[in-house]
Amino acid sequence: MRKSGKSLGYICRNLGLSKTTAYHHIRKHFGRSIKLIEIDTKSIEGIGEILGAFASDGSAVKNGYQIRFYYGENEKEYVKSFASLLQATVGKKPRI
Numbered sequence: 044m045r046k047s048g049k050s051l052g053y054i055c056r057n058l059g060l061s062k063t064t065a066y067h068h069i070r071k072h073f074g075r076s077i078k079l080i081e082i083d084t085k086s087i088e089g090i091g092e093i094l095g096a097f098a099s100d101g102s103a104v105k106n107g108y109q110i111r112f113y114y115g116e117n118e119k120e121y122v123k124s125f126a127s128l129l130q131a132t133v134g135k136k137p138r139i
Contacts, residue, residue: 080133089132096125 055065082090101112114122126137 080135083132083134086132089128092125092128093132 051062051065051069054060054069055062058065084090096112097110100114101110103110112125122139126139129135129137
């Protein structure tokens with residue numbers, strides 16, 4: 044069913060399985076659907092700044108796959124430099 048594009052909820056309802064059980068077997072046979080990120084550990088200062096920014100101005104989205112940072116209009120220059128830092132450290136281009 045997963046190969047034909049059926050959702051996890053659909054599979055669970057039709058097979059009478061819990062989501063945890065179905066997810067375990069889907070992940071076992073098909074791998075992760077979300078790729079793990081690789082962090083450049085050479086940049087300790089960058090990692091520290093990202094963690095500090097998350098602690099002060101960030102939050103995690105409920106789905107667990109996104110983080111958000113909140114800044115004011117007067118911080119546009121910092122946002123640009125922070126976006127560059129994120130891209131260099133995490134390897135993902137943030138959406139601004």
